Amino acid sequence: MARRPTVYDVAELAGVSIATVSFTFSRPERVKAETRDAVLAAADSVGYVPSASARGLARGRTGAIGLYAFDYLLEPSVPGTPALEPARATRLFPLYSDEVQRGVQLECRARGLALMLGSGRQPDQRPAVIDVAGRVDGLIAFAGAAAPASLQQVARRIPVVELGGLVRGQGMHTVLVDNGESMAELTRHLVSVHGIRTAAYLGDLGTPEFTARWEGFERTLLEAGLVPRGRMASAPGDDRSTVEALERVLAEGLPDAIVCSTDQEALVVLDELAARGLRAPDDVLVTGFDGIVAASLADPPLTTVVQPMEHVGRRAVEILVAALDGEGTVPESDVLPSALRIGRSCGCS
Amino acid sequence: MARRPTVYDVAELAGVSIATVSFTFSRPERVKAETRDAVLAAADSVGYVPSASARGLARGRTGAIGLYAFDYLLEPSVPGTPALEPARATRLFPLYSDEVQRGVQLECRARGLALMLGSGRQPDQRPAVIDVAGRVDGLIAFAGAAAPASLQQVARRIPVVELGGLVRGQGMHTVLVDNGESMAELTRHLVSVHGIRTAAYLGDLGTPEFTARWEGFERTLLEAGLVPRGRMASAPGDDRSTVEALERVLAEGLPDAIVCSTDQEALVVLDELAARGLRAPDDVLVTGFDGIVAASLADPPLTTVVQPMEHVGRRAVEILVAALDGEGTVPESDVLPSALRIGRSCGCS
DNA sequence: ATGAAAGCGCTAACAC
DNA sequence: GTGTTAGCGCTTTCAT
Numbered sequence: 001m002a003r004r005p006t007v008y009d010v011a012e013l014a015g016v017s018i019a020t021v022s023f024t025f026s027r028p029e030r031v032k033a034e035t036r037d038a039v040l041a042a043a044d045s046v047g048y049v050p051s052a053s054a055r056g057l058a059r060g061r062t063g064a065i066g067l068y069a070f071d072y073l074l075e076p077s078v079p080g081t082p083a084l085e086p087a088r089a090t091r092l093f094p095l096y097s098d099e100v101q102r103g104v105q106l107e108c109r110a111r112g113l114a115l116m117l118g119s120g121r122q123p124d125q126r127p128a129v130i131d132v133a134g135r136v137d138g139l140i141a142f143a144g145a146a147a148p149a150s151l152q153q154v155a156r157r158i159p160v161v162e163l164g165g166l167v168r169g170q171g172m173h174t175v176l177v178d179n180g181e182s183m184a185e186l187t188r189h190l191v192s193v194h195g196i197r198t199a200a201y202l203g204d205l206g207t208p209e210f211t212a213r214w215e216g217f218e219r220t221l222l223e224a225g226l227v228p229r230g231r232m233a234s235a236p237g238d239d240r241s242t243v244e245a246l247e248r249v250l251a252e253g254l255p256d257a258i259v260c261s262t263d264q265e266a267l268v269v270l271d272e273l274a275a276r277g278l279r280a281p282d283d284v285l286v287t288g289f290d291g292i293v294a295a296s297l298a299d300p301p302l303t304t305v306v307q308p309m310e311h312v313g314r315r316a317v318e319i320l321v322a323a324l325d326g327e328g329t330v331p332e333s334d335v336l337p338s339a340l341r342i343g344r345s346c347g348c349s
Numbered sequence: 350m351a352r353r354p355t356v357y358d359v360a361e362l363a364g365v366s367i368a369t370v371s372f373t374f375s376r377p378e379r380v381k382a383e384t385r386d387a388v389l390a391a392a393d394s395v396g397y398v399p400s401a402s403a404r405g406l407a408r409g410r411t412g413a414i415g416l417y418a419f420d421y422l423l424e425p426s427v428p429g430t431p432a433l434e435p436a437r438a439t440r441l442f443p444l445y446s447d448e449v450q451r452g453v454q455l456e457c458r459a460r461g462l463a464l465m466l467g468s469g470r471q472p473d474q475r476p477a478v479i480d481v482a483g484r485v486d487g488l489i490a491f492a493g494a495a496a497p498a499s500l501q502q503v504a505r506r507i508p509v510v511e512l513g514g515l516v517r518g519q520g521m522h523t524v525l526v527d528n529g530e531s532m533a534e535l536t537r538h539l540v541s542v543h544g545i546r547t548a549a550y551l552g553d554l555g556t557p558e559f560t561a562r563w564e565g566f567e568r569t570l571l572e573a574g575l576v577p578r579g580r581m582a583s584a585p586g587d588d589r590s591t592v593e594a595l596e597r598v599l600a601e602g603l604p605d606a607i608v609c610s611t612d613q614e615a616l617v618v619l620d621e622l623a624a625r626g627l628r629a630p631d632d633v634l635v636t637g638f639d640g641i642v643a644a645s646l647a648d649p650p651l652t653t654v655v656q657p658m659e660h661v662g663r664r665a666v667e668i669l670v671a672a673l674d675g676e677g678t679v680p681e682s683d684v685l686p687s688a689l690r691i692g693r694s695c696g697c698s
Numbered sequence: 699a700t701g702a703a704a705g706c707g708c709t710a711a712c713a714c
Numbered sequence: 715g716t717g718t719t720a721g722c723g724c725t726t727t728c729a730t
Binding site: 047049053064071105132153158 | 353374393396398399400401402403405406411413420442443447451454457461463464465466475477479480481483484502503505506507642646
Binding site for chain 3: 016017
């Protein structure tokens with residue numbers, strides 16, 4: 001590849017100084033029209049592509065924001081071995097994080113911001129989130145995707161929005177839904193409309209959002225005078241953990257309902273129940289959380305809590321931009337509305 | 350936000366030179382263990398986040414690749430006015446480009462590459478693709494998303510993979526399917542299995558891929574001794590253009606089949622036919638191209654050509670990486686296999 | 699309206 | 715094994 005032409009090449013060809021070249025691009029109105037034309041012509045003729053690295057270094061800003069996400073878990077751990085059967089992986093796309101990412105992308109496009117995507121699985125030792133943070137003016141991260149300590153370190157330098165996270169200090173913001181109350185509402189539906197007496201919970205406590213869901217479930221059952229079975233550990237994206245959790249539930253005897261912390265897990269549960277000759281809602285009620293596309297397409301369609309996923313992503317960008325403009329000194333924690341969506345998996349017709 | 354600590358701060362605190370700090374991160378094995386520990390401790394304590402701009406400038410490489418995509422057209426042109434009714438926009442996600450992007454993302458993650466996302470709609474005058482190109486070591490672009498001239502300019506400096514584009518010179522690569530033959534196969538199916546006599550074509554000639562599709566259709570009809578109706582201009586993502594194209598088709602009298610250049614357009618056609626009391630395949634056969642998720646979910650499911658979208662994205666990254674490693678001096682044009690997928694919209698049961 | 703020059707933070711020879 | 719130092723390409727005062 002040819003050496004990339006620089007401002008020096010353009011300046012020389014146009015017969016001006018590099019400062020003039022720079023001004024031509026950054027503040028065209030400050031340059032005489034004919035000078036500007038000469039510079040632009042020179043730039044075109046040498047194929048000038050400004051270096052974002054140099055510009056970023058000089059300006060102290062990159063003009064990009066970052067999105068730090070989970071490693072999908074769709075990548076095979078052993079190359080050549082699919083981590084997930086293609087059919088299932090395909091059926092699940094787009095997941096929660098994909099829909100949120102879409103919102104982030106759309107908002108970035110609308111604002112002319114470049115978006116840097118990063119995720120775990122970097123080969124080196126430094127936390128990958130630090131690497132991404134070094135490339136951008138502000139960072140959005142899914143809670144649980146990066147170590148809280150790393151994120152806090154980053155937040156000391158650039159604004160951070162942790163999706164579904166806790167605000168813990170300066171420069172840290174968050175966008176989320178009221179997970180506890182949403183899960184409580186869903187659980188109340190099962191109790192009051194479907195009269196369940198026993199319910200199992202499948203899920204994880206790895207993030208504040210997940211914890212809130214479990215607590216919303218537990219609290220509601222207790223309020224209804226029912227005794228929740230203990231939580232069975234299961235993680236979205238790790239189907240085996242979900243299957244094992246389900247097996248433990250079944251070993252204790254079929255409950256009236258199986259409440260899952262995410263749609264992704266609920267869909268696995270539906271599949272596994274079917275494989276055992278059981279069917280929702282006839283044999284057991286099943287619910288999810290998130291409102292991903294696959295949830296509505298499932299048979300039966302999942303009863304779930306729909307999160308405003310695109311909106312979550314857009315809002316995160318808005319908060320970041322405000323923070324970059326200096327308005328965001330105060331940590332923001334934005335709670336967006338979610339909605340119960342009744343499918344047939346809970347026994348409703 | 351506090352001033353970001355630099356190598357100088359870390360070096361001072363650790364009592365070493367900045368070179369040692371640099372080596373500690375880039376080649377840890379070249380540094381004595383205790384020195385390394387001291388540096389890492391110092392870095393941690395000041396919250397050091399290396400500047401990718403400075404590193405990129407010094408190294409001449411950014412460690413990121415770029416993906417330049419269309420502006421979705423889902424953004425309202427007049428703020429506040431949805432460009433597309435939410436229901437339809439949602440139903441269509443993920444589109445062809447989303448699935449390809451997913452492949453790019455997955456491959457980047459697997460390789461520890463950062464991914465820079467860019468698209469049109471930048472507020473300034475310089476082509477947005479130039480801006481993205483300045484930020485990365487290699488660029489993937491959807492054909493038609495950027496002006497060919499800009500892309501060629503970029504390709505003189507960094508390797509470029511134009512998805513579905515033509516290879517026009519050094520540093521330009523492409524990944525695509527055999528659009529002409531695939532469309533021909535689809536058309537032959539309509540002719541030989543369903544015995545169509547008249548067929549209308551809805552689509553665009555804006556990219557080489559689209560042109561090849563039209564030609565494959567036209568050629569096949571002529572070979573079968575049928576006279577194709579002229580192509581009706583319609584663009585995916587611009588629903589109004591598709592609706593108008595359909596109106597022109599209907600004004601000429603209902604053909605046996607309506608062949609669309611993309612699933613996205615075919616889905617609009619199905620909707621609009623329904624709105625006129627017409628139904629595929631009873632009143633007219635309808636086909637698409639791409640194999641997006643919404644195509645299989647449509648009623649009736651679309652007969653279409655399925656592109657290996659995720660694979661296209663992954664392959665593009667592979668080509669770029671090879672080119673960056675210096676193996677890619679020769680322009681590559683990679684043709685991936687596609688497959689006819691029979692739905693019910695063509696009249697098959 | 700334009701130019702000179704001092705950085706921006708890091709890397710990589712090269713010297714020690 | 716570690717330090718010195720010269721850039722990398724651009725922006726941005728400050729002069730002119």
